[in-house]
Amino acid sequence: MSTQADVKSIDTLVFIKTALAAFAHESGQSLSEIEIQSQRAVDWITVDQAAYWKAEVRRAADQVNKAIKDLEHCRAFKKVGDNQPSCIEEKKALEKARRRQEYTERKAELVRRWTPTVQQQFRETCVRLVRFREVIDVDCPKAMARLDQMLRALDAYRSTAGPAAGTATGSTGGVSMTRPADESVPTASAAAEPAPPSPREGT
Numbered sequence: 001m002s003t004q005a006d007v008k009s010i011d012t013l014v015f016i017k018t019a020l021a022a023f024a025h026e027s028g029q030s031l032s033e034i035e036i037q038s039q040r041a042v043d044w045i046t047v048d049q050a051a052y053w054k055a056e057v058r059r060a061a062d063q064v065n066k067a068i069k070d071l072e073h074c075r076a077f078k079k080v081g082d083n084q085p086s087c088i089e090e091k092k093a094l095e096k097a098r099r100r101q102e103y104t105e106r107k108a109e110l111v112r113r114w115t116p117t118v119q120q121q122f123r124e125t126c127v128r129l130v131r132f133r134e135v136i137d138v139d140c141p142k143a144m145a146r147l148d149q150m151l152r153a154l155d156a157y158r159s160t161a162g163p164a165a166g167t168a169t170g171s172t173g174g175v176s177m178t179r180p181a182d183e184s185v186p187t188a189s190a191a192a193e194p195a196p197p198s199p200r201e202g203t
Contacts, residue, residue, distance in 0.1 A: 010154050017147040024140040031133060035126075042122045046115045053108040060101035067094035 071094050074087035 010151065010158075013147055013151055013154070017144055017151070020140055020144055020147070024136050024144075027132075028136050031129060031136065035129060038122060038125060042118055045111065045118050050108075050111050050115065053104055053111055056104040057101070057108050060097065060104045063097040064094070064101050067097040070094075 067090065071087055071090040074085055074090045
């Protein structure tokens with residue numbers, strides 16, 4: 001059995017870290033652009049269009065008043081005897097001015113009606129964007145720091161020399177170094193005692 005770790009995913013971790021950094025950078029830029037463009041759209045509706053149509057309503061009202069005066073002037077100064085002048089052009093101008101006035105008033109009313117809805121939707125969108133911003137600014141750096149820690153640990157592990165191959169512990173050539181419990185083992189004192197004399201010795 002091998003005593004060394006089989007590590008093959010260091011390059012994958014480096015790739016993930018690089019991809020995560022690119023995601024955080026690009027997402028942050030995109031999120032900033034979304035916030036800017038969204039604020040511009042809201043301002044265009046709630047500020048620019050509100051001011052524009054308010055001014056158009058005043059201008060249309062002025063045109064109606066002018067057309068009324070022109071019609072009255074026509075009827076007063078173009079009268080011949082008992083014959084009333086037709087004043088067709090002045091009547092057409094007055095009708096056109098009134099249509100324009102109605103149109104501008106409808107537009108101004110639509111802007112007033114939709115302004116609260118647009119502002120509410122923008123606030124809700126900003127809440128979601130803030131949550132996503134936390135992912136980019138907090139969670140992504142934490143993940144990259146964790147990947148750095150893993151890469152340093154793997155590099156340190158890879159650079160550590162493993163134990164020498166072929167070294168065995170507690171064995172010699174596959175032969176057991178133990179003996180049965182009932183087998184007698186001569187001690188050093190017994191080996192030192194002299195052997196008893198032979199029967200022939202001393203006769």
